[in-house]
Amino acid sequence: MDTSILKLINDALVQAKNEKYVLNDGNIEKSHYQPEPIIKKASELAMPAPKRYKEMLKIEPNNNTFSWQSDYINARFYLQAKFMESFEDDYAYYGEILRYLPQYTDMTFPELRGYFTWRTKVRKGIIEETNISFVFVYIYELINGIGADSPKDGFQKLLYIWNVYTKFNNKIDRYLKDWLKDYVIYYEMDPSRIKDIPIKRNHYLFVLSDIQNAVKKNDFSEFLKLINGFSNYKIHKSKFLKEFQNDYIDALAVVYTDLEKFYNNSRKTTLFEKMFGKESREAWVPFRSGIFYGDTQKNPRKCIVNDFERYECTNGEWLKYSYSEYNVDKRFIGEVLRTTEFFLREIYDYSYKITFKSTSKLLTNLIEKSIISFCEENNKKDLCPRMKENQRVKKKKKKEMAPIIKIEPVRIEIDPSKFDEIRKTAQDIQRKLIVESVMEKEKEILVEKTKVVNNEKEQGMEVFSKSLTIDEKEIIREILNNQSEKIDEIAKEKNKMVTVLLEAINEKALTFIEDNIIETNDEKPWIYDEYREELLEVL
Template sequence: MGQDSVDIRELIARLNANERLRQSSHFSTGVYRDEPIVRTGRQMANYLPDRYREMRRISRWQERSGEARGRWLSEAELFYRQARFMEDFEDDCPYHGRFASYYPTYNDMSDRQLRGYFTWRAAVRRGEVRETSLSFACIYLYELLNGIGWKDPADGFAKIREFWRAYRAFDTGIDRNARVWLHDFAIYHALDPELLADDPVRKLDLELIGIARAFEPYDPPLRSWLSAANSNAAEEPEPAGTPGAQTRRRNNAPALPLPPDVASEQRMFDAIAAHAGYRVDHSRLYAEHPDDFRHVLCTVFVRMLTYYRKNRSHGLVESSFGEEAEMGYTMFGSAVFFEEHPHADADYELDPIHRYRCRGGLWTCQRIYGGQGRSKSWGEIARAVDGRLRQALGFEPTLTDAACPKYLAKIIDREIDAWLTWKRDHAPRVIDIDLSKLSGIRTAAAETREALLVDEEREDEGAGDQPEPLRTERADEPRAQTVLAGAAPRAACGTAREAHRPSPSEAVQTEQVAPAFSGEKEDVGRQLDLEGPLGSSGTGHEQFGAAVAPAVSLAEDELAYLRALLCGEMPVVPAGASEDLLVDGINEKLFDLLGDTAIEFGAEGPCLIDDYRDDVRELMQP
């Protein structure tokens, strides 16, 4: 093109911008859409570029070189060859009409529609996804499935997913096929299964694995139902309190351990709540009595696991969600897809219970085939538990329409009764203290104490802190009135006394002054009659011994026991005798002398109270 040549696009832009031309009589009538007044040849509707003519020349009849007869191409193969030919082509002629067809291909389009599609595809590849006919969107996905328009499988997966998510804003009808095709694309090209983390099929598989792991400790046959998923769980020890096998559980044994294992029950409850037709987690009873509802519901389901194994051909879980099977599988079903070369033999594991296999170009799928979503039978069981537990607890409102078979009602009632009985037997004791009655209790205690006091004790309380005059004991007075009779009892062996009690020698000196004031000289000559070391006439106690301590008579084994305690040795108990009785006898004989227990049993055995060691040692001196 010479220097004087003008760019045709620039010339058209100038003409369209010329206001004088716009106001010309040639354009003064009629209604015009928002489109250029002057078009290039490619933009004209009746113009068809040569590339389209060449594409249409690709015939379904293919001659075979060296052979007399050719063959007809399938619709999928013809689409694949034409798509390869038009892979990089772009057009600039928008189409505003509608195009609809089952299994649409290029051959189903008119020239105008064909040009409109490649114009729309050019915008999509630039990132501008616009609303158009759903058939156009399907053809674009067909191209991606057949390897048209991407550099590697990961790029192809990303393009399919991005286009699907963008176009569903215009038409959610694309979800039905695009989701399956994206799933198959990852398997066909052996991509990372984590790319399908949002795939509903994989989510259902993971939910089934969760159900199996929650109920498998109580229904061991589930290990074969989900053998791969539970291969590791089979090696783990069984949870505490769970039976090793269904056959070993007695009918009268608790279905679940008591007290409840809250963590284990919560896993089962969550599985039931996620898959039961009745929304147990929305129940008003569960909101106000969560522990009661959760435990009874889980125990009933455990019982139903046993019941189904015994009385039905399949277990409760298998009956609700299907059984594992291997069946033939068609990749990219409902799509126009062609394999130029058969797929190599391959094995692909989407998850532990969902696997694919390709042998000789034929695919099979091994998975759990059955119902999907929420289980109606599980919902009926859960609703029956809710209704009968409300009646047992007197909870309002009741579920009047929660009818169930007799065998199920019997199981539910038995588990409710067992739970409520256990709960009642192990309920914490409630102690209600009425503080307003404490003053009355103090008053009653004071009156009782006053009634038990003797006259002398009342006189002592009246005297207050004034010292009591010294006096001697009369012969007719009880021994409890002696100087040593008021010693306070000890609480533990070896602890210090709160008040000092005079030793026998101090008591004797005190009593020497008493006859001068009392005038009772007949008591001066009374002597302490002790046998053995304690029973000899002794010295220093003949004149006032009767006033200090009454007569004490100890046996030889009792004296030996006391000597051992004084020396810090382990006392020896005579054969056939009881140490408790021996100690009680010694304490009883010394009580009148000391006014308190002399020997007590501590953490290390019998011991002599420290406050009385000097008293006992002095009395045992010859």
């Protein structure tokens, strides 16, 4: 039947359904109800279904060896989908369907015809908004290899339906971001295709690979950038790092190399394992939470994503070998970064020191030895005072070498013939000034002084301290005195979170001294050492 005719029938029936009573002579009070047939949508009217649908629904797995009901359901879906792989339909369906784990056996004939009509259009490049259950059935077909010429073709079709249909409904996002990765692994595709997935799971494992490659290439600039995200000490906020970034990176390379040798020779774990944990093994099920028949390929195979993630299959059973982000030792990584900076500041005789946080004696000694070796080899001892002295000498030499500019005297020639003209002009000006002065007094004109507006923004530690409230000053004093308990009391009195109060102080600091003064990422907040003395003076 023509699509437009079915739509007209559907609209007419809906309108009739909304009329609840029949009027009598135009008088609503005399209206009465009368029996009416049950109204059905056009899509629910009895329509002849192609014979192939009935044949498809009769298909069942041949054996009863399934341990779980879900395995039987998955096998049935695969066989029925294979039977309907090339089928097409043309049917106008306007109904709605919402199923959890939708499959063919859950649908009526009109719903089946509606789905296969929609799928026919999708395969022709026409994707229309429809029931989300139809979309999931189509995705289930693709992950089972139905409707795809090759794994590469199936992967591209999954990406295509995701990119286009997510504009209508984004419920498929949470599933496809995992299933696309599973597709690459299960069908033994190039693991690099995982990077084509818009939302990647286990991004952490890719970062680990990047960190390892940075160490192999001796690129500790990239290493520091990547490792900072796993540290409880945020080195990128350090004032010392901003001034001596290259020195710090070179010193960190020496520290890492020495620590790596120590762990390889004296510990059962490597330095990398100390920071990020060891490889773990667990059972893995491809396309979890979807309808997938996994018994189509029994051959042993493996997929190596990178050095930190791999998959192996034996007799249809999969195992996953990977590193867990929960095993990262953020405290240890932070200790390495902070202790390295501490000894560099000490040996450089940097103006601002940082508080030494207790680390294991062994780790402290190893890092100190590495830093001393680095500084001696590169002549870094007392570097900061030497740099200041060099700057002072350069300024002095520059001043001494500055050329002396000889100023030639200006000759002034006087023409006596102009005296009378000058005298006459001066008398005229004097006369005008006297007249204007008298007129101003008679009219009593008040002249206001122009206000001078200073548009220059005031900055500095003193201005910052004046902007603080009484409570904010008290919070800073308590942090300086390591009394974090009293900060909790202030926050409780103000009915605010501690982090909110600390961020408010940092915002003012950014305004007046262009930097944060409080580190809020640790368990206890602390003041950056370069600002401690100035704060003690102004508070």
